[in-house]
Amino acid sequence: MLSTIGVNSLEDLFAHLPEDVRFRGTLDIPPGKSEYEIVDYFRARAAETAAGYASFLGAGVYSHYRPVMCDVVVSRGEFLTSYTPYQAEISQGTLTTIFEFQTMACQLTGMDVANASMYDGSSAVPEAAMMAIRVTGRRRVLVSRTVHPEYREVLRTYAQHQGMPIEEFGYENETGTIDTADLESKLDNRTAAVIIQSPNFFGVVENVSEAARIAHAGGALLVDVFTEAVALGVIEPPRDADIVAGELQSFAISPSYGGPFAGIIAAKEKFIRQIPGRLVGETKDANGDRAFCLTLSTREQHIRREKATSNICTNQALIALMATVFMTVYGKEGMRELAIQNLSKAHYLGDRLPRRFSGAYFNEFVVRANGRTPGQVNSGLLEHKIVGGLPLGRFYPELDGCMLLCCTEMSRRSDMDVVAEALRA
């Protein structure tokens, strides 16, 4: 190969680089390791985590059972090792699964169109807000304090230099749902979007239709966020929202210390050209048969550059495929049964504890630690190999003595009894 190229050594291939840019040292990285040593290293690191513990943490990341089929499908090299499906003729596999994903995302959320995925739920929120700004021509965004605190932080990061003032509105102290009076008082004719989450960060289910009515009365769009997709198997989908921004981690995606997950944006049909990210559309091939391809790409950065709807390029296609397989495994009946199991487990525990909020909840709820700190309760639980709930003081100073607990279909009754005991004492 060297002689074909006409050089004497590999080093000659770099002869044109100026000497002052060359790195002549040795990278301070240990010599290459064997497969066995690598497996061993990661097993050792994995042993330094909570492996083998039961967990009652939720708060945007949920421990749901992952059907075997999900890894079987995403491990196929044809899905795993392909690129973004620009060449439709040899990418119909990926394109078809994305079309199915988009369809299921619509069925799940009650929306008309959905994109092929966003990085995660948190980055889907500012993208949804920017979309609302393009649609309404207004720039102000109102976000509920019951939206995941880290999602709100991400929203502020994105918004800070785009002339998008972000303001928050509060929640009802009694129910844990949005404070509609506070929302109405803050809504004005500069407001592009009202952002709520349901079930919200406290696990409480919001009245999306009522929030939509208020937002629409002020000429704003309603963006509904979700972090626990399993809830959509049984709760009324947010049909009255204009844009839905969500996180699909619950659908067979490992908690994996916080990523990779898959976000989505779904919306009403009329906003189709303002959606960010990849979209797959149905068309025909030269034989007249049904085929799929990436479409409406004039919205995107590789065509429109600085005028694009978003800078997003890489998305979460493989993770979205995992979610697609999950939704298919459970199907119409299973999604409902799974949701009811989550609801039942959470109520088995939650209804016995001093809950902070009275609003209807799905599989998460806030409890008072009754005279002790959440940290003290959690330390006690760790002795039973149980990771307890999330102390809320870090995000909500007014809820300093409270913690957020989550139960899923994987929560064992015996562990829930231990948690109930720890919080009752």
Place this chain on the structure above:
Amino acid sequence: MIKKTRQHISQNESLLFEISSPGKMGYQLPELDVPMMDPAEALGGNTRAEIEDFPEVSEVELIRHFTRLSTWNYAIDLGLYPLGSCTMKYNPRINEVVARTEGLAWAHPYQPESLSQGAMEIMAELERCLAVITGMDAVTLQPAAGAHGEMTGTLLIRALLTSRGNPRKKILVPDSAHGTNPATAAMTGYEVENIKSNEQGMLDVEALARAMNEDVAALMVTNPNTVGVFEQYIHKIAAIMHDKGALVYMDGANMNALVGIARPGDFGIDVMHLNLHKTFSTPHGGGGPGAGAVAIKKELEPFLPGPRLRRENNQWHWDYDRPRSIGRVRSFYGNFGVLVRALAYIMAHGGEGLKNATMDAVLNANYIRKLIEPYYKIAYQAPSMHECVFSDDYQSKKGVRTGDIAKRLIDYGFHPYTVSFPLIVHGALMIEPTETEPKQELDLFADAMISIAREIEENPAIVLNAPHLTRTPRVDEVTAARKPILRWKKPAESQVRAKPGDLRPDVPAREPALPASVR
């Protein structure tokens, strides 16, 4: 010479919603060990009866569905995938195994730090390795992809300049840049000014100096640039920026040309991102997930997204006390599962192995360049690094464009190169083979390209109508955009089912046009 392609049977498959029938299922949940809750009662009537039209299929239907669809895809596992700028190298399977290790895959981001030490150690070690590789001072692993890293980097630049008294107004972007660069600059509140490339495909240093003034916050440079050429004057370019108090951002999409050979931190770069799904072999998965680590010089450190890893009393901690931070760019700590894979790749190679991989990547690109240069017009005479870019100037005289050549390449058993990018090359063919390709595969690719060049001379129609051998011929993308159908909907009337005896296989409408090497 082996034959790369031949025809074979490919199975048809309907959409999930079409193979669905009521009552079918492919799951079994354990019996509920607590009393069942009535949803309407628990949720105050705010419930749905079912997810309308959701699929209902059995397990065997499910596995066949997705397996059949998978066979319609091309993939690295099937052969060369020479997409320029995308670095489609082999994705080692060991990485998939370690990322699924139970204690890592099931680690919850909010579990106590005392029970997360292994995960935090992995992140700390990866940060260290990436700092070593780039010659930078610190790394954040929070961004989810390259464009997300660009946004993070641009926000860091703005924060530093603001702390010096003026965030400034503009970001300079070469006309050869990836589309994400200008899109990102706009998202972070900067105006974009394009800088022309010179006749060697490099940034025009004079034009840059002329465009430079105290309104300019930064330059976003890709090095090697998108024509695969190293920016020889990078030191001078950096000096022009730094002299006027601006910063230099490097798009690290092409870092596969530099690892172990040159370090951006040594040639004047202040902030850059790395695409771990390119240079560090994590799988693209049909479009993601990625990870867009950002490496920076010390002065930008106070502004990094929080939380940051901190070592104290022999334990890792998350430090949330970051008063000058630009803020979070995503929830939690980043695409951890992707980070695990990237570290496994780095460990398998070691420092020397990483450098060898770079050299092989540059070797493979130059080998292809040499073999096909007599037949295709190289865009720039400057030496190639890890990719080579041609134009379709010779072929367009016969009415054949880069997109047509790409489609014909599919008949020869290859995924096409990157088509029509960078924009500064007329009808670009951007070829990046990566280091993991064997010589035999490169030879077959070069033969295919040469054969196509001949076909264009003799019978351009065969190329213009390609592909001929794929199960799906050319797809009508124009109609897809004009009348968007973005989801399946239940047909108004029930479809007529085929009767027994109607299910004969398709007969090819025309004699397939086989590539020369197959005939």
